[in-house]
Amino acid sequence: MSQKVLVLNQDYSALTICSMPKAFLLVYLNKAELIAESSTERLHSISQSFPFPSVIRLNRYVYFPYKGVVLTRQNIFKRDGNRCQYCGSSDHLTLDHVIPKSRQGRTSWDNLITACKYCNSKKGHKTPEEAGMQLARQPFKPSFVMFLRNFSGILDNQWMPFIGAKHEKIQ
Incomplete structure (x- = not known):
């Protein structure tokens, strides 16, 4: 259960990435709705089967004043x-x-x-x-969506409508 889930704000803007158990709990408690699910996997309890979330949307708008990538x-x-x-x-x-x-x-x-x-x-x-040393590329500050798309190490095709139409690698 190490899969990650894209979390969207109520306005469908990308907010963060969370663990699958956290995303399932948000959907189960009606704090979020399922937007996209895995076509190959499902969650199973003793008596029920649930969709495996890939993208969820929060039911309430979360005001997030700083939406940038932390310098670490x-x-x-x-x-x-x-x-x-x-x-x-x-x-x-x-x-x-x-x-x-x-x-x-x-x-x-x-x-x-x-x-x-x-x-x-x-x-x-x-x-x-x-x-006398040459930089391979000039340093830059990545945008939040660019960081999610290119540098998070996680890429699910179902996320593309929300974080960018294509997977662009920075040279």
């Missing part, structure tokens, strides 16, 4: 594909400030990248240009 180490790694943005390695990953903190570089989506320990120490307190 794991989210930076996900955005960068768990690869060093200088050499492409996936070993011994760390975070690197493109403009070093010693030069008033901020801790932000636009200034943090994934780097291996070797490249991070080679760059040191220089900018990539000063160190």
Whole structure:
């Protein structure tokens, strides 16, 4: 039961992803309605069978003032594909400030990248240009829907009408 379910707000906008047991409970308690279900799986009790949720919609609108992606180490790694943005390695990953903190570089989506320990120490307190190192791609802040679609590691085709028509990978 490790499957995930897309949770929509009352206006059908993507709100979050939750576990299947949590989604089932919301539907069972009439706090949400089933929008899409698995065609291959069902939940079974001793005497009943229930649809296995894939997409649910909350019955009441939830005001969610900040609908962004939280800046965390794991989210930076996900955005960068768990690869060093200088050499492409996936070993011994760390975070690197493109403009070093010693030069008033901020801790932000636009200034943090994934780097291996070797490249991070080679760059040191220089900018990539000063160190003669090329970034694979410029850092950016992903939108909430982009993060759900491209970086959550979970993709169900039944989610596409709500989080984007196609699965676009960022290069």
